[in-house]
Amino acid sequence: MLQWYKIDKTSSYDENRIYEVEVGSNRICILHHVSGWKAFSRKCPHAGASFVTGWCEGEELVCSYHRHRFNLNTGKGCTNQGNYIKIYPTRIENNELYVGIKKTRSFFTQLFK
Numbered sequence: 440m441l442q443w444y445k446i447d448k449t450s451s452y453d454e455n456r457i458y459e460v461e462v463g464s465n466r467i468c469i470l471h472h473v474s475g476w477k478a479f480s481r482k483c484p485h486a487g488a489s490f491v492t493g494w495c496e497g498e499e500l501v502c503s504y505h506r507h508r509f510n511l512n513t514g515k516g517c518t519n520q521g522n523y524i525k526i527y528p529t530r531i532e533n534n535e536l537y538v539g540i541k542k543t544r545s546f547f548t549q550l551f552k
């Protein structure tokens with residue numbers, strides 16, 4: 440089940456610039472792209488660099504460290520990379536950005552349900 444979180448102050452965010460934001464207990468990256476808001480993993484799966492210094496080329500996110508590329512819609516890494524990033528759903532409601540994070544239940548909650 441998805442939990443929707445409002446992201447504050449997005450009106451001051453520049454288009455095509457990547458920002459790190461706190462969403463619930465997670466830290467993720469968001470980007471106001473030409474095709475809308477994108478929300479995705481904060482760290483690159485290649486060597487753990489933050490995407491905040493990366494950039495966007497068309498529908499691809501590029502990590503600034505070693506130039507791994509990821510599709511912004513599917514999260515899939517380019518051919519031969521063998522990696523992927525998590526893409527979070529976004530929605531706009533009353534001009535506010537919301538990001539959906541899958542709610543996880545703790546081990547004990549699952550065990551004693």
Ligand code: FES
Nearest residue numbers: 483485486502505
């Ligand atoms: S850390 Fe992102 S490409 Fe290496």
